[in-house]
Amino acid sequence: MLSLSELKDLLATPQKIVITTHHKPDGDAMGSSLGLYAYLIQKGHHVKVITPTDYPYFLHWMPNNSDVIIYTDNKADSEKFVAEASMIFCLDFNTLSRINELGELIRAADAYKLMIDHHLEPEDFDDYRHWNINACAAAQLVYDFIVNELEDGESMNKDIATCLYTGIMTDSGSFRFPSATSEVYRIGANLIDLGAEHWRIHQLVYDNATENRLRFLGHCLTNKLELMREFNTAIITVTAEELAHYKIVTGDTEGIVNYALSINGIKLAAFIIERTDKVKLSLRSTGDFPANEICKKYFNGGGHRNAAGGASEHSLEDTIAMFKAILPEYRTQLLS
Numbered sequence: 001m002l003s004l005s006e007l008k009d010l011l012a013t014p015q016k017i018v019i020t021t022h023h024k025p026d027g028d029a030m031g032s033s034l035g036l037y038a039y040l041i042q043k044g045h046h047v048k049v050i051t052p053t054d055y056p057y058f059l060h061w062m063p064n065n066s067d068v069i070i071y072t073d074n075k076a077d078s079e080k081f082v083a084e085a086s087m088i089f090c091l092d093f094n095t096l097s098r099i100n101e102l103g104e105l106i107r108a109a110d111a112y113k114l115m116i117d118h119h120l121e122p123e124d125f126d127d128y129r130h131w132n133i134n135a136c137a138a139a140q141l142v143y144d145f146i147v148n149e150l151e152d153g154e155s156m157n158k159d160i161a162t163c164l165y166t167g168i169m170t171d172s173g174s175f176r177f178p179s180a181t182s183e184v185y186r187i188g189a190n191l192i193d194l195g196a197e198h199w200r201i202h203q204l205v206y207d208n209a210t211e212n213r214l215r216f217l218g219h220c221l222t223n224k225l226e227l228m229r230e231f232n233t234a235i236i237t238v239t240a241e242e243l244a245h246y247k248i249v250t251g252d253t254e255g256i257v258n259y260a261l262s263i264n265g266i267k268l269a270a271f272i273i274e275r276t277d278k279v280k281l282s283l284r285s286t287g288d289f290p291a292n293e294i295c296k297k298y299f300n301g302g303g304h305r306n307a308a309g310g311a312s313e314h315s316l317e318d319t320i321a322m323f324k325a326i327l328p329e330y331r332t333q334l335l336s
């Protein structure tokens, strides 16, 4: 383990640092990673952000995005950077299985491993942990890490603020989930004071869709939405053929599940999608309903109570049937 004073001593001289985040990074994954990146390069460290896979086009505008290395596109360089690193920051995930092949590389690496995360049940692979499940975003914890743990608030700049604001905004549903406490609003205000243009960030993330995405969304809502009122549940399912027809790319399906949850009385929403290698499930719930429990118990996944995901090795049809067959077990909670 690494103590805070040992960590501060390490960071006092230039280090070779890798920052990584979860599979198919979202706004918080990229916001926390590029926010920490902007901080560490400013302090003179040699830093690489390595993502396990590609990520949505509506995050490509972020400061220093062009420095990001995508592991699947550049395995040799990624492996070299991981092997040479003295420190590896793991942001917005807490089990190495969430970063695919990169996970075992990182497990085997000599570097100190530092976890900054807000998911339940962390795996014990790290040497330093800044972890709080009550945080609305990993980006909130990066802010806390820099300002309160490293006591280096004066090094905050516009790029850092822009990235961290993006992470907090996306993971808190634009500051509307219960996790968006008054403290989160205060951090948001500080980030705006530091130069984050909140209106512009919102526009770049949410008003930046491709035409295909909007037409695909229309198709999902008109033709693919199934209501199971007897369980207060709504399901949207999508075949690989439909994804190809609408030329869907990474990011285009983001947030579609929320439309299903927006229906009056719906407590649980599922978006079930046939990817090339597996069937992926995205669940969202309201109130106390534990979407993550279903993902963990039945779909080899997990997440937060109200936003969780998992996968299935079965066909799309069988996965849909499995999901529907689980609902009676949760009937009381779904109808309460």
Ligand code: 5GP
Pocket: 119, 281, 282, 283, 300, 301, 302, 303, 304, 307, 308, 309, 310, 311
């Ligand atoms: P999404 O539905 O947007 O893919 O994921 C929502 C949340 O569920 C993520 O923030 C993450 O916490 C969790 N999640 C999604 N997919 C998986 C998965 O395959 N495994 C685990 N453990 N968590 C997942």
Ligand code: MN
Pocket: 028, 029, 092, 118, 136, 137, 138, 171
């Ligand atoms: Mn997050």
